[in-house]
Amino acid sequence: MRPSRVFRLIVRIFISLLTLSVTVVSMLGGMSAFTILLNPDNIGIDPSEINMNFNPSPLNINFTLPFNLTNAGYFDLENLKLKINLAMNYSHVNYTVPGVNESRVIKIFNKSQYFGIIPKGATGKFNYTGLFSDFNFPPLFNMTSDVDWTVGPPAILFFANFTVSLDYSLGLHSLTIGFTNIPIGGYP
Amino acid sequence: MGAVKNLLRGFIYTAIYAVTTIIIPLVTFSWLFQMTVQGFPLDFEQQEYQNILFWVTAFGLVICGCAFFSHSSPKQSIRKAVFALIQVIVNCLYIWSYRFSGATDVQFTIVGYGFFSLDVQQMVLIYMGIYFLTIVIKMYDIIDFTVNREKIRENRMKA
Numbered sequence: 001m002r003p004s005r006v007f008r009l010i011v012r013i014f015i016s017l018l019t020l021s022v023t024v025v026s027m028l029g030g031m032s033a034f035t036i037l038l039n040p041d042n043i044g045i046d047p048s049e050i051n052m053n054f055n056p057s058p059l060n061i062n063f064t065l066p067f068n069l070t071n072a073g074y075f076d077l078e079n080l081k082l083k084i085n086l087a088m089n090y091s092h093v094n095y096t097v098p099g100v101n102e103s104r105v106i107k108i109f110n111k112s113q114y115f116g117i118i119p120k121g122a123t124g125k126f127n128y129t130g131l132f133s134d135f136n137f138p139p140l141f142n143m144t145s146d147v148d149w150t151v152g153p154p155a156i157l158f159f160a161n162f163t164v165s166l167d168y169s170l171g172l173h174s175l176t177i178g179f180t181n182i183p184i185g186g187y188p
Numbered sequence: 189m190g191a192v193k194n195l196l197r198g199f200i201y202t203a204i205y206a207v208t209t210i211i212i213p214l215v216t217f218s219w220l221f222q223m224t225v226q227g228f229p230l231d232f233e234q235q236e237y238q239n240i241l242f243w244v245t246a247f248g249l250v251i252c253g254c255a256f257f258s259h260s261s262p263k264q265s266i267r268k269a270v271f272a273l274i275q276v277i278v279n280c281l282y283i284w285s286y287r288f289s290g291a292t293d294v295q296f297t298i299v300g301y302g303f304f305s306l307d308v309q310q311m312v313l314i315y316m317g318i319y320f321l322t323i324v325i326k327m328y329d330i331i332d333f334t335v336n337r338e339k340i341r342e343n344r345m346k347a
Binding site for chain 1: 301302303304305306307308310311314315318321322325328329332336339
């Protein structure tokens with residue numbers, strides 16, 4: 001065999017090994033993502049477990065959400081992030097025409113929290129925390145006077161969007177799962 | 189006899205490329221678009237689905253054509269090297285078509301519940317890197333086959 005062919009063969013083997021390893025990692029990563037998705041027990045986010053705390057008043061709202069995630073795949077799961085958007089639906093007091101209120105939806109919370117890595121085969125148990133300081137009420141909104149407290153109970157209904165995102169196989173796959181417009185309770 | 193053998197090799201490789209670049213991706217995408225997640229059916233924009241199928245099939249067919257000409261050419265011939273280079277370049281476009289057709293970042297709607305998306309753009313970029321190395325080796329082949337043409341012919345005659 002000519003020397004140029006020997007050199008080519010060595011480079012070719014190197015490229016083939018590279019291609020093979022990337023293909024295997026890609027396939028296993030893809031399979032891992034679907035393994036997590038297709039088993040309901042793997043993603044343990046239950047909106048009904050959200051603990052809304054209004055003490056001492058709704059002006060000091062905060063909450064925690066315990067959740068767990070099982071990494072049923074073949075690689076460690078990285079950059080696990082849970083993002084929660086909260087909106088509240090209430091009857092807005094109409095000062096111009098008393099008695100003719102309108103239903104309003106305002107966004108009050110938008111925060112992402114990172115939970116790091118879950119090794120393969122392990123189940124990560126986490127607590128998402130939303131503190132009062134994380135809430136962003138619209139300017140000029142006054143919860144005491146703008147909400148018609150005679151409606152209900154509950155006078156305020158809370159809805160949430162949950163978005164879980166994670167990276168797999170050294171970031172080759174990024175998986176995002178979202179649950180939208182989930183009712184999570186009301187006040188009072 | 190050699191010509192028939194080359195033709196046969198060309199057809200076999202065309203079939204292999206048809207399976208790997210057209211049939212397997214189409215079956216995978218069809219499976220994805222009919223999947224249910226935790227009992228919920230998935231919704232997907234039809235136009236995006238058609239786009240993905242079109243580009244996968246279009247580039248897949250061109251790859252199959254190149255594979256036939258490349259693998260049916262005599263060993264270490266300039267023709268083989270040129271077609272192999274064209275095939276790798278079309279392969280790059282094929283991989284890139286996954287990106288611009290939207291197949292690398294598909295968002296599925298879980299009807300009445302939410303959505304999920306799988307982003308594999310990073311993976312496509314790594315494959316592009318590997319294809320760059322392959323282009324280099326194919327160009328090396330063309331130079332090698334041109335420079336050593338006489339020697340290759342002599343060896344072919346001896347065989």
